[in-house]
Amino acid sequence: MVGxxxxxxxxxxxxxxxxxxxxxxxxxRTHHCAYTSCGLPYYVGGVITDADRLVMRxxxxxxxxxxxxxTRHEVRDIDLRAGQLTVxxxxxxxxxxxxxxxxxxxxxxxxxxxxAGADAEGVFVLRTVEDAEAIAAWxxxxxxNHGVIIGGGYIALEMAEALISRGVHTTVIEREAQLLSVVxxxxxxxxxxxxxxxxxxxxTNTTVLALTGVDPVRGVETDHGxxxxxxxxxxxxxxxxxxxxxxIGVKLGPHHGAAVDEQxxxxxxxxxxxxxxxxxxxxxxxxxxxxxxxxxxxxxxxAGANVAGGAERFRGVLGTSALKVCDLEVARTGLSAxxxxxxxxxxxxxxxxHVSRAAYxxxxxxxxxxxxxxxxxxxxxxAQLVGREGVAKRVDVVAAALHANMDVETxxxxxxxxxPPYAPxxxxxxxxxxxxxxxx
Amino acid sequence: MVGxxxxxxxxxxxxxxxxxxxxxxxxxRTHHCAYTSCGLPYYVGGVITDADRLVMRxxxxxxxxxxxxxTRHEVRDIDLRAGQLTVxxxxxxxxxxxxxxxxxxxxxxxxxxxxAGADAEGVFVLRTVEDAEAIAAWxxxxxxNHGVIIGGGYIALEMAEALISRGVHTTVIEREAQLLSVVxxxxxxxxxxxxxxxxxxxxTNTTVLALTGVDPVRGVETDHGxxxxxxxxxxxxxxxxxxxxxxIGVKLGPHHGAAVDEQxxxxxxxxxxxxxxxxxxxxxxxxxxxxxxxxxxxxxxxAGANVAGGAERFRGVLGTSALKVCDLEVARTGLSAxxxxxxxxxxxxxxxxHVSRAAYxxxxxxxxxxxxxxxxxxxxxxAQLVGREGVAKRVDVVAAALHANMDVETxxxxxxxxxPPYAPxxxxxxxxxxxxxxxx
Numbered sequence: 063m064v065g066x067x068x069x070x071x072x073x074x075x076x077x078x079x080x081x082x083x084x085x086x087x088x089x090x091r092t093h094h095c096a097y098t099s100c101g102l103p104y105y106v107g108g109v110i111t112d113a114d115r116l117v118m119r120x121x122x123x124x125x126x127x128x129x130x131x132x133t134r135h136e137v138r139d140i141d142l143r144a145g146q147l148t149v150x151x152x153x154x155x156x157x158x159x160x161x162x163x164x165x166x167x168x169x170x171x172x173x174x175x176x177x178a179g180a181d182a183e184g185v186f187v188l189r190t191v192e193d194a195e196a197i198a199a200w201x202x203x204x205x206x207n208h209g210v211i212i213g214g215g216y217i218a219l220e221m222a223e224a225l226i227s228r229g230v231h232t233t234v235i236e237r238e239a240q241l242l243s244v245v246x247x248x249x250x251x252x253x254x255x256x257x258x259x260x261x262x263x264x265x266t267n268t269t270v271l272a273l274t275g276v277d278p279v280r281g282v283e284t285d286h287g288x289x290x291x292x293x294x295x296x297x298x299x300x301x302x303x304x305x306x307x308x309x310i311g312v313k314l315g316p317h318h319g320a321a322v323d324e325q326x327x328x329x330x331x332x333x334x335x336x337x338x339x340x341x342x343x344x345x346x347x348x349x350x351x352x353x354x355x356x357x358x359x360x361x362x363x364x365a366g367a368n369v370a371g372g373a374e375r376f377r378g379v380l381g382t383s384a385l386k387v388c389d390l391e392v393a394r395t396g397l398s399a400x401x402x403x404x405x406x407x408x409x410x411x412x413x414x415x416h417v418s419r420a421a422y423x424x425x426x427x428x429x430x431x432x433x434x435x436x437x438x439x440x441x442x443x444x445a446q447l448v449g450r451e452g453v454a455k456r457v458d459v460v461a462a463a464l465h466a467n468m469d470v471e472t473x474x475x476x477x478x479x480x481x482p483p484y485a486p487x488x489x490x491x492x493x494x495x496x497x498x499x500x501x502x
Numbered sequence: 503m504v505g506x507x508x509x510x511x512x513x514x515x516x517x518x519x520x521x522x523x524x525x526x527x528x529x530x531r532t533h534h535c536a537y538t539s540c541g542l543p544y545y546v547g548g549v550i551t552d553a554d555r556l557v558m559r560x561x562x563x564x565x566x567x568x569x570x571x572x573t574r575h576e577v578r579d580i581d582l583r584a585g586q587l588t589v590x591x592x593x594x595x596x597x598x599x600x601x602x603x604x605x606x607x608x609x610x611x612x613x614x615x616x617x618a619g620a621d622a623e624g625v626f627v628l629r630t631v632e633d634a635e636a637i638a639a640w641x642x643x644x645x646x647n648h649g650v651i652i653g654g655g656y657i658a659l660e661m662a663e664a665l666i667s668r669g670v671h672t673t674v675i676e677r678e679a680q681l682l683s684v685v686x687x688x689x690x691x692x693x694x695x696x697x698x699x700x701x702x703x704x705x706t707n708t709t710v711l712a713l714t715g716v717d718p719v720r721g722v723e724t725d726h727g728x729x730x731x732x733x734x735x736x737x738x739x740x741x742x743x744x745x746x747x748x749x750i751g752v753k754l755g756p757h758h759g760a761a762v763d764e765q766x767x768x769x770x771x772x773x774x775x776x777x778x779x780x781x782x783x784x785x786x787x788x789x790x791x792x793x794x795x796x797x798x799x800x801x802x803x804x805a806g807a808n809v810a811g812g813a814e815r816f817r818g819v820l821g822t823s824a825l826k827v828c829d830l831e832v833a834r835t836g837l838s839a840x841x842x843x844x845x846x847x848x849x850x851x852x853x854x855x856h857v858s859r860a861a862y863x864x865x866x867x868x869x870x871x872x873x874x875x876x877x878x879x880x881x882x883x884x885a886q887l888v889g890r891e892g893v894a895k896r897v898d899v900v901a902a903a904l905h906a907n908m909d910v911e912t913x914x915x916x917x918x919x920x921x922p923p924y925a926p927x928x929x930x931x932x933x934x935x936x937x938x939x940x941x942x
Contacts, residue, residue, distance in 0.1 A: 393919050
């Protein structure tokens, strides 16, 4: 396994479990295998205080399961015909050769840094445990006054929360007209208001042209002026890390990730790929790139099973995800109205706002639900929710319905749970579905 | 509409909305129309302090919508051929005749009281706002030391929470071997432990034979001894209130509720029925009686549409429900293993326990998930969850899958949301489904 985070480690563990006779080795170039990328912002924000908690399985634990894991080892070259890897031991500086007959490429993704100078003092990306530790160590020493976050996706928004909770005045700069491109504009507006309510500034339609200042950074220059900042987090998205795969002839897809079939096999015999370095099979789109932890774990499991002789299939994703932004929960699945339109569908969407509990039960709060469907056919296409409780798992109800190709009118009749502390008698999902069914 | 709570009021409002020319009248024998039965325990427990909050719509509000509502009016007799009701005005003691040409029977259900003497001082049922007000007013005056709750269903358990929160030492007495018959024994065990952890006593396999003491009550006599109690709540279930319907020849079903077709029509022309007085169309059982607020509201809406000339259909329920018992959330949908076996199915079920959030994110707690499937076919049959957060709406994911006849292996591959504050990367639902798929 080339890469030992979510996909690579899942693949290794599964392959070994299915076929204990397999000799399974994992090379991971960072200090840690099996760390949780999704947990990193919470370490920076101080919600998680012990970096060890970010690592789900240590090399020692993997060794007990019969899997050899070498951290700080980078696979530099692959000789497919000879069945040999060239591996750099990053600590000793030595290189060595390793034989293989089956290969899982799980090289992940790398942050997009769309300008020079990102190695300046005070400029960070967040991809590895080391990145998180670096930021967390830097913060109390340098006590920044003003943090600038470049990007408006999951990591950017989680880092905004982290900096806010650290007392850093924060500006989020997004190139597009809205934050979080995977939701529609009204839902993104709720996120923007939440950040503003916590004292952050959100600039949309704003492109960062360059960093200003070197050691330390002094801010960023944009097409709408210069923003002061003594801490800059670059969270402008990621792209698949496919240099190695490409070098041995793995075919890439339209999003520049490794092209894989349902079994996570590449075009090359005995070479599988899984996780953020891959294109993502999407149940509702021709092609997609959805680098999320859930996907990487599932793909890794399947690649591992198939390395061990199985024929398991990855069914595909819906881009289901959830996100916490300060006190706001955000979740989405399937296609947004914009994605549906871009995919050539005639989409209709309605957003309703309803209370999260029975109106008379204390503690409830407003929740907005947007349901997207195809006009005329009424096929359910997706949903987005924002609110202060009960959002993340409500979206999964729609995910299950999407897997089943349900139409929105049928969805509006589902028998969903009701109890005053948890939901109103007509669940907001049903009210939204009814509104969309009426408009479809 | 005979009856003006969930079903009757929903029917009235919908009929008037669809056909504003209809003359719609509702007779309700209690003081309040459109009250929330499900909210009553929370008024007794003090979570809701204003009884007005229990009433969703007043007669005045309904009048504005063009619907006449007469509370404290009991329909005593129906002359179907003449199209005339005999109605008692309970306050004035007068009776009057009311003409009709279409009728919705929404007479609800009445508590089962399986012994004499329930009119003794200190003995209560909980069905109406008046009942809740009576208990809430009685409590501070009589300051009971020991409350006895007879029954182990939703209302019984919610009342146990209410009494516990009022500082009353509480004993719950259930005739069957477990509390909450709609979940399997292991889940019921979690409820029992939760009540015990809050100082309550739970007696199962114990039948109440009689009340002891009259004015005031002194306790209950059971087949396993005498239990002292100066407050007794009888919550031993309900049966459909079908005296009136039966008197005019409405056919009843196996659960003694009004038999209705998908359009909520009875066997009699121009007579519909809806809510707790009806048999319940169940998506997975031949016959069922599921008197829940969600069902009543949905059935009422449909009956109302059809009274106004529509042809809407009630799709059926899965018995999806959620319940709060002290700090425990409980939810279930579809068939329990026991229900499946009783229905002649070869059921397999596994229960797993997993943390509710990412393991490293603070605040998570263990959640148990039980997934039931049919052996060999793998058809998903139901699920039950208990935990301290995120339970009520997780069960709805299974409800959506059941509506779609999903198999458990497909369910185990669903793309569900993940974010450290809300779920682990493999949602407990998926882990449970995988376990059950493996056993099926």
